[in-house]
Amino acid sequence: MAYLQLNKIEKYFGAHRAIKGIDLTIEKGEFVVFVGPSGCGKSTLLRLIAGLETIDGGNLRLDGRDITALPSSRRDLAMVFQSYALYPHMTVFENMSFALKLAGVDRAIIRQKVGKAAEILDLGKYLDRTPKELSGGQRQRVAIGRAIVRDPKVFLFDEPLSNLDAALRVQTRIEIAKLHRELGATSIYVTHDQVEAMTMADRVVVLRDGQIEQHGAPLDLYDRPANRFVAQFIGTPSMNVVPAGALPHLAALAGTEGDADGFVGIRPEHVRLHPPGQQSAADSLPATVDIVESLGVETLVYARLENNTQVITRGSERRDLQPGDRTRLSFDPTAVHHFDRLGNIRAA
Ligand code: ATP
Numbered sequence: 001m002a003y004l005q006l007n008k009i010e011k012y013f014g015a016h017r018a019i020k021g022i023d024l025t026i027e028k029g030e031f032v033v034f035v036g037p038s039g040c041g042k043s044t045l046l047r048l049i050a051g052l053e054t055i056d057g058g059n060l061r062l063d064g065r066d067i068t069a070l071p072s073s074r075r076d077l078a079m080v081f082q083s084y085a086l087y088p089h090m091t092v093f094e095n096m097s098f099a100l101k102l103a104g105v106d107r108a109i110i111r112q113k114v115g116k117a118a119e120i121l122d123l124g125k126y127l128d129r130t131p132k133e134l135s136g137g138q139r140q141r142v143a144i145g146r147a148i149v150r151d152p153k154v155f156l157f158d159e160p161l162s163n164l165d166a167a168l169r170v171q172t173r174i175e176i177a178k179l180h181r182e183l184g185a186t187s188i189y190v191t192h193d194q195v196e197a198m199t200m201a202d203r204v205v206v207l208r209d210g211q212i213e214q215h216g217a218p219l220d221l222y223d224r225p226a227n228r229f230v231a232q233f234i235g236t237p238s239m240n241v242v243p244a245g246a247l248p249h250l251a252a253l254a255g256t257e258g259d260a261d262g263f264v265g266i267r268p269e270h271v272r273l274h275p276p277g278q279q280s281a282a283d284s285l286p287a288t289v290d291i292v293e294s295l296g297v298e299t300l301v302y303a304r305l306e307n308n309t310q311v312i313t314r315g316s317e318r319r320d321l322q323p324g325d326r327t328r329l330s331f332d333p334t335a336v337h338h339f340d341r342l343g344n345i346r347a348a
Pocket of ligand 1: 016040
């Protein structure tokens, strides 16, 4: 049964059609992540669901009820923003209890709900502090706590971790994922961050130019992208995608060498780099090293084939390579994707 249902949702900013007839169904308890390049409309779509922007076409249903025209305050949703949006002059307890107090909830119940949220979020010690006496991570936890106490039907997160430093992002990401497991709350989460999308989502929705390109479980999108855009958007570094004509060798591996105006793709971890001097497979191609990036756990090598096509390889071996070194590349024949002229995946 659909819990949240978007039917042909449209949004215009003046003449600009920012959201183009989006259909999407979200199940109760699902954690859905919206990703896509800057300007693709992910924040707008979230704000339309939240009721912070008006919907120009289509309709929105939550738990069996049409909420398209309902004001934000009556939608039973809670939004957590990147900027936290805490009241600076109020204590943590007051920030977390504010909405309940406004709604006329009994004081004993407020204390109980705030106490429970503070416990889950490890904020018990800070209830009497004001936001300026907290770290960024603690502030974001207060913002999440404020959403939890309202017991909303859906949690909406708009890039909640982007103001945090790298270590705190990881920690808070794990906390949000844990929170989702404990509360089983239906959640929609907007992010730029691949790792957040891949690790937190039950389902990733890839948006581009106001439309959904593909949605699915994170690894499904990684292993079976529907088109070239998704193939190159999901995964860091990006999938190598080159015109089939530039790599007839790969097209042949994909069994599609006749389709010269299409594209072939292969992920960096499926390209093997043979160090100079080492015996290599007969079907390997000569290449020259352009750039070597050692990340500790793995090494990325950008190499250039003789026809000038650049290929990124990724491996866990430490490489003592220099730009200009001669090497050979071979490609895992089972891992080649083939896209048609328009960039859609070609059925094998
Ligand atoms: P980012 O990742 O950069 O935040 P996004 O995917 O969240 O981008 P949106 O903020 O949803 O993108 O914007 C989608 C499109 O709508 C963009 O072209 C943007 O310029 C436009 N847009 C968003 N809000 C407004 C507004 N209030 N007025 C006019 N145009 C807007």
